Amino acid sequence: MSGNPLDKRYAVLGAMLIAPTVLIFCAVIVYPLVSALYLSLFTIFTPTLRGSFIGLGNYAYLVNSPEFWRSLWNTLLWTVCTLTLQIVFGVAAALMLHQNIVFRSLARSLILFPYFVSTVVAVLVWRWLFNDLYGVMNHLMLMAGLIKMPLDWLGSMPNAMISIILVGAWKYFPFVVIAVLARLQTIPDALYEAAKIDGAGAWSRFVDITLPQLRDVLVVVVLLRAIWDFKEFDLIYLLTGGGPIIATQTLPLMVYKDAFGLNDMGRASAVAVSMMLVMLSFMVLYLKLAGRGERESQP
Amino acid sequence: MKTLAGRIAFNLFAWTVVLVTAFPLIWMILTSVKPQFELFRIPPTFWPEQITFEHYVRLIYETPFLKYMRNSLILGFTTTIVVVVVATLGAHSLVRFRYPGRERLAQMVLFTYLLPSVVLILPLYLMMVWLGIANTIFSLVIAYTTFALPYALWLLRSFMQGIPDDLEAAALVDGATRMEAFVDVILPQALPGIISTSLFTFILAWNEYLYALVLVNTDEARPLTTGVMSMLVSAFNIEWSLLMAASVMMSLPLIIIFAFLQKYLTRGFGAGGVKG
Numbered sequence: 001m002s003g004n005p006l007d008k009r010y011a012v013l014g015a016m017l018i019a020p021t022v023l024i025f026c027a028v029i030v031y032p033l034v035s036a037l038y039l040s041l042f043t044i045f046t047p048t049l050r051g052s053f054i055g056l057g058n059y060a061y062l063v064n065s066p067e068f069w070r071s072l073w074n075t076l077l078w079t080v081c082t083l084t085l086q087i088v089f090g091v092a093a094a095l096m097l098h099q100n101i102v103f104r105s106l107a108r109s110l111i112l113f114p115y116f117v118s119t120v121v122a123v124l125v126w127r128w129l130f131n132d133l134y135g136v137m138n139h140l141m142l143m144a145g146l147i148k149m150p151l152d153w154l155g156s157m158p159n160a161m162i163s164i165i166l167v168g169a170w171k172y173f174p175f176v177v178i179a180v181l182a183r184l185q186t187i188p189d190a191l192y193e194a195a196k197i198d199g200a201g202a203w204s205r206f207v208d209i210t211l212p213q214l215r216d217v218l219v220v221v222v223l224l225r226a227i228w229d230f231k232e233f234d235l236i237y238l239l240t241g242g243g244p245i246i247a248t249q250t251l252p253l254m255v256y257k258d259a260f261g262l263n264d265m266g267r268a269s270a271v272a273v274s275m276m277l278v279m280l281s282f283m284v285l286y287l288k289l290a291g292r293g294e295r296e297s298q299p
Numbered sequence: 300m301k302t303l304a305g306r307i308a309f310n311l312f313a314w315t316v317v318l319v320t321a322f323p324l325i326w327m328i329l330t331s332v333k334p335q336f337e338l339f340r341i342p343p344t345f346w347p348e349q350i351t352f353e354h355y356v357r358l359i360y361e362t363p364f365l366k367y368m369r370n371s372l373i374l375g376f377t378t379t380i381v382v383v384v385v386a387t388l389g390a391h392s393l394v395r396f397r398y399p400g401r402e403r404l405a406q407m408v409l410f411t412y413l414l415p416s417v418v419l420i421l422p423l424y425l426m427m428v429w430l431g432i433a434n435t436i437f438s439l440v441i442a443y444t445t446f447a448l449p450y451a452l453w454l455l456r457s458f459m460q461g462i463p464d465d466l467e468a469a470a471l472v473d474g475a476t477r478m479e480a481f482v483d484v485i486l487p488q489a490l491p492g493i494i495s496t497s498l499f500t501f502i503l504a505w506n507e508y509l510y511a512l513v514l515v516n517t518d519e520a521r522p523l524t525t526g527v528m529s530m531l532v533s534a535f536n537i538e539w540s541l542l543m544a545a546s547v548m549m550s551l552p553l554i555i556i557f558a559f560l561q562k563y564l565t566r567g568f569g570a571g572g573v574k575g
Contacts, residue, residue: 013477014396018404021389021452028445029411032422039421049425093316101313109557110321116553117324118506120524121546124531125323128330128539134339136326143342170320231415234508238528255417260513265421272418283413290409 040269046259051266058270067246068254068271072278075250078165078236079229085169086225087218090176095210097177098184108181115174119234126167126239130154157247160240164248168235172228176221183217184210223286230279251275324550331355331543338539354544363518364545367526370436371505374522377440378504382447383455383497387489390455391481395467405456412449416509419445424513436520442510447500454499458492459485498556505552523549 040058044051062068097108114122129137130153138150153163187210195205233252236242242249242257249257251271259268318325330338331354333347358364393405423442427433432441462485470480486493511525521529527545531537 010396010477011398014392014398014401017388017392017396020385021392021448022404024385024444024448025407025411028423028441029414029419032419032426032445033414035422035425036418039425049428093320096313096316099309099313101310107313107317110317113321113324113557116502116557117550118508118524118553120506120508120528121327121550122323124527124542124546125327128543129323129326131539134341134343134539136343139342170323227413231417233417238508252415252417255421256509256513259421265425269421272415272421276415276418279413279415283410286413287406287409291406 036269036272039266040273042266044265046263046265049265054266058267059274061267062270062274067249068274070246071249071251071254071271074161074246074248075230075252075275077161078168078232078248078250079226081165082168082172083222083225083229085165086173086176086229087222089169090173090221091180091214091218093173094177094180094184095206097181111177112174114171115178119171119238122167122171123235123238126163126170127154130163154240155244157244160244160248164236164239167239168229168232171235172225175225179217179221180214183214187213220286220289223282223289227279227282227286230282231275251278327543327546330540331547333540335538335540354538354540355548358541358544358548362530362541362545363526364523364530364548366518367521367523368548370520370526371522371524374436374439374443375501375504377436378443378447379497379501381440382444382451382500383493386448386451386455386496387486387493389452390459391485393452393456394459395464395485408449408452408456412446412453414445416446420510420513423510427514434515434517434520436515436522438514439507439510439520439522442514443504443507446507447503450503451496451500454496455489455492458496459489461492462488495560498560502553502556 041053041055042051043054043057093111097104097111101107129135132138132150132152135153137153138147141147142150151159154160191209191213192205195209200208231252232250233256236248236250237253237256240248242253252275255268255272255275257268258271259265329345329347332350332352333344334349334351334353337344337348393401393408420442423445424433427438427441430438432438466484466488467480470484471477475483506524507522508524508528511522515521515525518526527542527549530545531542
């Protein structure tokens with residue numbers, strides 16, 4: 001952009017246009033972020049908001065708390081499993097919707113819709129499907145002979161963990177579909193034609209052409225979804241509430257519970273900050289990749 | 300897939316997958332029009348033996364649903380207007396002006412877009428209590444800017460990068476000021492981007508749950524997400540058909556927006572993931 005006629009004299013005007021954004025960012029993002037770090041050094045009773053300084057006491061407590069490690073483990077387990085399913089089903093569905101099928105745009109809309117409905121709606125529907133007495137899931141599984149007794153989908157382990165992973169995969173795989181579909185449309189047909197002439201079968205065309213072409217977009221999608229799944233609150237909180245006991249409690253749920261159930265805002269902040277530290281590596285990696293793509297695409 | 304039979308088989312397979320994926324949503328609609336007693340059939344009926352809209356009527360007249368809906372609409376529109384106005388100015392600045400720190404700022408925007416709300420929510424809660432605006436729709440508008448503004452800014456920035464520099468340069472040569480060029484040249488060009496950003500921002504605000512759960516504790520200000528969930532929790536015995544009717548009503552605005560957005564889908568929710 002070196003030959004840009006819109007030169008630096010306008011820097012002041014540019015700064016004025018961005019000023020509202022910067023002010024809002026400082027008030028609702030930067031200040032709370034610093035404040036969260038600060039709060040994590042206190043013990044604060046939520047109803048009265050009175051607190052006392054305890055230094056790194058909250059963190060020392062967390063390191064020795066089995067509940068914290070269990071929640072971290074749950075978060076990782078949930079993220080890895082649901083993410084894997086999202087990617088596998090997402091890529092498969094994208095490949096399928098890339099073909100010529102009848103009413104293709106309607107099919108695409110139907111596949112994408114779970115991503116757009118509110119998590120509240122998704123959870124209500126799934127809780128109804130999972131209902132132990134009248135739910136369709138139990139009925140279908142009984143009919144197919146897969147189970148002998150109705151299952152308790154959300155109230156016992158390991159069912160509860162499997163259920164949230166499945167619902168998470170259902171809700172978020174369309175994001176993968178959107179990204180992969182967009183990329184598939186830009187792969188030149190000539191590549192496939194050439195491979196066909198060389199005698200490559202459908203499978204080897206997929207492995208040798210499609211997958212390498214999708215690699216970059218998949219790396220970005222995996223990172224982005226990993227970040228979002230890691231911090232997921234609504235879906236898990238509304239499906240199981242972290243239960244049974246703490247078997248599906250992830251770190252975001254622990255933050256909420258500590259702050260408003262156990263009324264210790266300081267410790268909750270410490271959990272939140274620890275969680276962010278774990279996420280930070282993913283976030284930095286993503287920012288790096290996004291920055292690289294940016295420079296490549298700019299003239 | 301050269302043979303006709305192969306094509307038909309593939310189509311059947313593809314549509315089976317699509318319908319299985321969409322089944323929970325189809326089931327939601329079917330359940331909402333079944334009479335209450337039909338839900339407790341074993342085995343369950345697929346098509347309703349009798350179609351009734353009684354649950355929708357009850358939802359509107361006997362529950363606070365309309366109040367929640369009003370709150371959600373106010374919340375959605377206010378958030379969208381505030382965020383899109385601020386983000387349009389900001390994105391224009393990030394794309395067309397040069398000043399120190401511009402690149403850093405763009406990176407900051409992306410970073411904040413990835414931040415988990417649970418980190419920000421406790422200080423924001425304290426802030427709202429301190430300001431004395433907890434339990435108001437206004438406090439939610441402020442909280443929603445934390446995720447909606449970075450999102451809208453990032454999306455608009457990618458839209459505006461697609462507008463050629465020459466257009467603005469030509470207007471300047473003709474004697475327009477920078478602001479006139481912005482209003483007369485850039486804004487009309489960016490309008491499709493601004494419209495779809497607005498719709499996506501509205502969806503985000505419409506669907507948000509966590510901030511609403513923490514910051515608002517009265518029916519006067521409660522939006523649909525927490526409102527409908529409170530109907531589930533407070534019910535003595537859960538009336539699934541009523542809840543399904545509420546879910547359908549809650550999804551209606553999304554279906555309408557969805558129909559509008561078909562061609563922008565990849566750009567909108569792929570933002571950050573795929574470059575638009």
